[in-house]
Amino acid sequence: MSTSLSARPVLPPTVWLARGRHTGATPDAELRHTLHWLKAGQDIDDFLELPAPDTAPDLVFESRTRVADEVTVRARLSLAPATDAGRDWVLVAEAEQPWNPSWPSPAGMFWPSGTDAEWNADPVTGLRTGVINPLPEDDKAVRRLLRDCARDAWHIHVVVHEAMTTDERGRVPLARWLPPGLRDRVVEHRATPQQSRVANWALREFGVEVPRGGAAVLPGSPAPEGYDADAFAVRAVFLDGTEPVDLVEAVARYDALPRALPDGARDALTALREEWHLLTTAEELARERALVAMYAEALEAMTKSRDLYREAAERAHEALAAYRESAGSPGPGQPPAPRAPSPLTRTLERLKARRPAPEDPAAPDH
Template sequence: MDKNSTSSTTVPDTAWLGRGRHLGPEPERDVRRNLLALKAARVIDDFLDLDPVEAARSTDLYPRDETADPGPSARRVFEARWSVADGVTVRAQLTTFEPESRRAKGEGVGWVLAAEAERAWEAGWPSPATVFWPDSDQVPWDHETVPDVRLRTANHLPKDDDDLRRLLRACTRQSWAVHVVIHEAMTPDVLGRRPVSAFLPPSLRHRVVEHRATPDQALIADFVMKRELGVGIPRGGAVVLPPAPRLFEYDAEHFTVPNVFLDGTEPTTLLARIQEFAALPQHLPADAEQALTRLRQGWHLLTPDEELAHARAMVTQYAKALEAMTASCDLYREAAESALEALADASRGGAPRPAPPATSKEDPSPWKALTKSLSRFRGPTPQEPGSETSQPPHGT
């Protein structure tokens, strides 16, 4: 992975980021079962199941900083490695978190998933979400962090306009997903109720949230969206919602599709607009940047070559540390010998040894100050015979 491609404003083109909530009783069990099945089927190369404390304390491939620690609310850390087209390696890390509050019943367990490939991510690659989570409607892992919103399904807009305003604000400001609103010109049949996101490429399906406005919501949905987001929705059409904050010139007309036929056929125009929007530079939120940092600097699932390189790097690092410690010990030993000599001279009241020639480099040892302090306690230097001060005064 390229550790230098992190941007403080945009998501790197090598990364896949997602998050959500699992409302079931044992989310970690669902992850383990899926990873075991995929490893047995050789879909993935390997995986790790780590305790967060163990993950934070262990030695990693890359230098660590404080954002590599998942934090006290983390429950488990899972890592997986697999290969995609042309042998490109993908590394991914999923962390489950305790809910921020237990006040809301059914809040579920939060999860954050960060994956990165050795080159720019392609939408046709397998979705990292279905590497860790089973792609089954029976496992409720696909709830968005925004309440009452799910991936892999069509979410109907709330009837109340205030609830609709709150939903649109949360979806555009808090969610990491791409949000699309579709107006149903008429009540669809079973085929028409199938989510449009099912037609998207695998890696994009779990990054798109689909909202539906019922036939009688045309006016209120259009009014609230224009007021809150500056973009409306045509009858029987669809629109890709603008991001917040906007990092590019969003063209509302371009990302609005006037007609979408919900009859089970593939809506090619809408799908093209969604894929075009998803390929644009996207804002990188602070918590998403932390997840990417944890993946890069808190990685544990090493290949044999990486383990060898890591061992060699550690040997070099320890050798340098040992060399620095040896040099430091030599300096302290010399300083201690000088201090003992000065102390012996002071106790005998003898003349001090001449100071060594001054050098341009200052002695960094703390014993230098001690030697200077001891020299102050030496007695006066005896006068030699024949000096001027030894002659008696005149007139005696």
């Protein structure tokens, strides 16, 4: 399997990305309610809803908070128009320092928490993060699903195979053990004991095999640099309610690999960086000072260009006057000097003078 990121831009280490689908009726109202509640509880510093631009019908929300007491995180969520399946959203957040998975999920800067949330569906599969998603019973549906998951670059898809039917202790989602910054980006799939063969048949084109009673982290497309299917396959996952240490470690290692920006993420990141509106007073002042400095620099460059142009014009006029003087050209209002005949003209005139006159054919013979 190729591990090249090709020419696609790589996800910066300061950036956290996620996308999802809200399957409820009023996601915009839910966002506004949650943002007001979070600000009132000082879980976020501030938020802003931007008017939808004419060129894009999405709603846009900005939120700012601090993690680890001092690191500012800016986040931007765009909510797409409604479809029959729900409303898709894209969230991009950037911190002042490289992202630490132990920090709270930026999704919590916009959406309410809870297992009954309607906002955390994966747009590709319709499955949800933070819960156990059993594989379909139909073999063809399993193949289609896992192939789609193996190509998904937005989420981390993990397939866990149950060596035997689990009891209540074994039905604890992987998300419970993951650091907060990963929980909203991991989709967990569970294969029953008899689904081992069909799962591996669906994944063999990606070079991935799920060990019996183990798990595998799927590669995404393009696969991150350094991804090796064997390195991200866990030989045994004990579904007895204890922490699956090896699997958690494999997911964390996968998340730390350099990854290409997924399709659509580049525009979202550019919008966060270049169209940010939620500024503090100090940031507003700094931006105004930067604008003043930029305008002063532009004015200085224009003035310098004007002076250089004027100097060049004066030199051109001086050069033209000197040329006219050296060539004997008359000044303004003076008649042009008679032009001396060229050597060729003088030679032709001498030859013409020496040539005898032609005889008159009508003259009488003597």
